[in-house]
Amino acid sequence: MKNIYLIILFINTFSCFTYGQNSNSTSFFPVAVWLQSPENAMKYKQDGGINMYTGLWKQLDEKQFHLLKDAGIKLICNQNEFGLAHKTDPTIFGWMNGDEPDNAQWNSQTKSYDPCIKPELIIGQYNNVKKKDPDHPYYLNLGQGVSYTGWVGRGECKGRTDLYAIANNGYLKGCDIASFDIYPVNSNDPNVNGNLWMVAKGIDSLRVWCNDSKPVWTWIETTRIGKDSPRKPTPKEVKTQVWMALIHGAKGIGYFCHSFYPESDEAALLHDKTMLTELKQINNQITSLVPVLNSKSQSHSATVICINKNATIDMMIKNYENSNYLFAVGMRNEPTNAIFKINTGKNVEVVGENRTIVFTNGQFNDHFDGYDVHIYKIR
16 A cells, blocks of 8 residues: 555556446446345435345345335345346346355354355355356455454454465355455454555455456445444545545445444434435446446556655546546545646546646646545546
8 A cells, every 4th residue: 555656557457357248337337235125225226326235134035126126226135046037137136145254154053153164165156156047247245354364253264365366266266246344434453443445455455366357346334333333434434435445446336334233223324314415425426437437447647646745645547538537535544735647638627526627747736635535537
């Protein structure tokens, strides 16, 4: 994270994987919620700008299917006979089994934790699902050990990053889409708490371990999750985590909406009007930029200098319809003025902020508060 020029070289690479028959890769970008009741699908669509459900409490059936279909929400869930019978419907996006196999696994019989699930078992599940339906992607979510490699929640597998890589027949060989979750505001671990940049670090790791051959996603916190959570994230912290992930190459974004304190609330996000309103704005902006986000990134076309040496800005550059789009995010909670140098352009529009910036001698300046996000359209 400290060497911005090395990061730019990597985050501007381009994954060649496409989502397959049920989604045009240039016009669709997954924006999901995790394990929510289909009865709330229309609310998530209309009030939050959500277009996908990932996981169901029960096996997919006709009632759940039609609630999602009527709301225009796509679905990733466990494969079953009903789902296979409806696999040609665009509501079915993909399949999954379980969650976080890289973590230590709770054994209800021994009341203790078993080691993480062996990657070969995940690869076997993947092969079985793909035999029944080779046309839809198989999705795999991994734990926070993807980013925080010292996390004790992996038990005996703590620090075993070798278990992830395709080259080692790791977890990423057993999926078409990989994701992970880490919640730096909710975490009470001093190695994680407040370090929003760990979201981007996990995206970088997944891309390396899969040789950038398949889409990688991440899950973003939106609530105070548990009693031990210091607090819930602010809307700005959610926005920052989303754009850190996107700028580092995430091809899908998901939101964790549950809260278990002071009481259990599966749809806590829906009951937080301030957060939901901001989230809809974030998601609407993503949706408006889908053709840009899904276009090929441009390498070696821009650099940035932070006047505050304690600040770091990461960026991604896209070219779409004769305009360059420069996406920039402050990776630390440090304010700075920034000087952007880019090869071509005359006019700079700051997307969504109703302002323009003077472009002179191949460069322009802007101010970033800590964790700020700015998107520039340069023509």
